[in-house]
Amino acid sequence: MIPYPFEYKRAKSLGEAQALLAQNPDAKLLAGGQTLIPTMKMRLANPSALIDISKLSELSFIRASGDTLAIGAATTHGAVAASIDVRRLIPSLAHMAAHIGDPAVRAVGTMGGSLANNDPAADYPAAVLALNATIKTAKREIAADDFFTGMFSTALEDGEIVTEIRFTKPERAGYEKFANPASRYPMAGVFVAKTKDGVRVAVTGAGPGVFRVEAMEAALAKSFTPDAVAKIAISPDNLNSDIHASAEYRAHLVTVMAKRAVEHAVANDGH
Amino acid sequence: MTTVSMTVNGKPVSADVEDRTLLVYFLRENLRLTGTHIGCDTSQCGACVVHVDGRAVKSCSMFAVQAEGANVTTIEGLAKDGKLHPVQEAFRENHGLQCGFCTPGMIMTAVAAIERHGAMDRETIRHELEGNICRCTGYHNIVSSIEDAAKKMSEA
Numbered sequence: 001m002i003p004y005p006f007e008y009k010r011a012k013s014l015g016e017a018q019a020l021l022a023q024n025p026d027a028k029l030l031a032g033g034q035t036l037i038p039t040m041k042m043r044l045a046n047p048s049a050l051i052d053i054s055k056l057s058e059l060s061f062i063r064a065s066g067d068t069l070a071i072g073a074a075t076t077h078g079a080v081a082a083s084i085d086v087r088r089l090i091p092s093l094a095h096m097a098a099h100i101g102d103p104a105v106r107a108v109g110t111m112g113g114s115l116a117n118n119d120p121a122a123d124y125p126a127a128v129l130a131l132n133a134t135i136k137t138a139k140r141e142i143a144a145d146d147f148f149t150g151m152f153s154t155a156l157e158d159g160e161i162v163t164e165i166r167f168t169k170p171e172r173a174g175y176e177k178f179a180n181p182a183s184r185y186p187m188a189g190v191f192v193a194k195t196k197d198g199v200r201v202a203v204t205g206a207g208p209g210v211f212r213v214e215a216m217e218a219a220l221a222k223s224f225t226p227d228a229v230a231k232i233a234i235s236p237d238n239l240n241s242d243i244h245a246s247a248e249y250r251a252h253l254v255t256v257m258a259k260r261a262v263e264h265a266v267a268n269d270g271h
Numbered sequence: 272m273t274t275v276s277m278t279v280n281g282k283p284v285s286a287d288v289e290d291r292t293l294l295v296y297f298l299r300e301n302l303r304l305t306g307t308h309i310g311c312d313t314s315q316c317g318a319c320v321v322h323v324d325g326r327a328v329k330s331c332s333m334f335a336v337q338a339e340g341a342n343v344t345t346i347e348g349l350a351k352d353g354k355l356h357p358v359q360e361a362f363r364e365n366h367g368l369q370c371g372f373c374t375p376g377m378i379m380t381a382v383a384a385i386e387r388h389g390a391m392d393r394e395t396i397r398h399e400l401e402g403n404i405c406r407c408t409g410y411h412n413i414v415s416s417i418e419d420a421a422k423k424m425s426e427a
Contacts, residue, residue, distance in 0.1 A: 002293075037314075038332060041293075041313075050290075103399055103402055104329045
């Protein structure tokens with residue numbers, strides 16, 4: 001399948017990318033393109049231009065400093081999965097990255113692209129929200145709680161480019177997803193993180209966008225055990241329903257995945 | 272039209288293409304390297320996997336202009352001096368294909384996985400093959416082929 005015509009521009013710097021975006025209001029940024037290009041092939045997207053930021057070295061890095069991990073927006077899933085620093089500080093984030101899509105997707109797909117697209121079935125939003133990460137753009141910092149605003153929508157303004165995502169090492173964390181058998185995206189994925197500020201539970205894949213489950217967070221704050229969440233049911237209202245799973249089934253999966261995520265967090269096995 | 276230049280299977284190539292030309296069409300139609308297959312067109316089957324600067328990627332999910340200046344290897348570039356690549360040889364020995372349509376993508380994915388892992392257990396191989404779909408074999412012999420090749424290559 002052939003996309004609509006567009007003009008390709010490779011940015012040589014972040015500044016040039018911003019200038020090109022300002023000059024081309026109907027343009028889109030291209031990083032890994034693993035969602036954007038298939039969408040364009042289906043002719044569901046018709047950007048006037050693609051501004052390629054995937055080659056910008058200033059956006060591709062993993063820096064560890066104390067308990068802080070800074071990951072450049074154009075860092076690929078494969079690089080996150082293989083990073084010794086990520087595996088040391090937040091092994092469940094490396095585990096998540098190693099299970100996004102398939103190896104060819106991980107070779108080019110990027111963290112910034114995943115977050116900016118905010119697909120309801122993307123993996124990374126669950127980690128970013130549960131770990132209370134900070135999303136840095138060229139002009140400001142956005143807290144995870146403020147970043148994800150709904151299905152395919154974020155707090156990013158027109159022309160605003162994600163540059164870096166900053167995480168703090170949790171005391172314990174775990175991620176478990178029930179993957180679609182063909183595409184490996186989460187039909188329900190739950191990331192659980194325990195930090196000195198409390199417990200956060202973020203769910204992706206099940207609803208129109210990533211969301212937190214306060215009942216589970218409160219229960220885990222009292223007792224950080226799999227049993228604490230095993231009987232907490234979430235409402236199927238507003239959950240996704242498709243040929244792969246009904247909303248009721250997804251609601252059931254959220255509880256099961258949460259329990260398994262806590263099992264991994266308790267074991268601290270980097271899952 | 273944009274002039275795109277890259278190295279494909281060791282040879283410099285150049286052509287004028289529309290910016291929307293996918294890498295797989297550039298390989299198949301401009302260069303007539305039809306070993307790289309188009310199986311699904313929805314980025315799920317992996318029949319079009321090639322190596323771009325050493326990374327196995329889906330050439331149906333990348334534009335040719337993105338590969339400007341890159342080093343690309345396709346299935347046609349694996350055999351050297353008439354001798355099959357060890358992964359190709361292992362697929363032959365272990366009967367790792369039936370119709371063969373998915374095989375180029377399977378082999379390109381396997382070569383990249385072996386470069387990253389060396390010898391692999393069957394579970395790791397199956398995880399690495401999650402982006403490649405075969406509709407004939409049930410995967411058993413594909414996994415055996417890659418297991419065999421990875422073992423031989425890491426001993427060599």
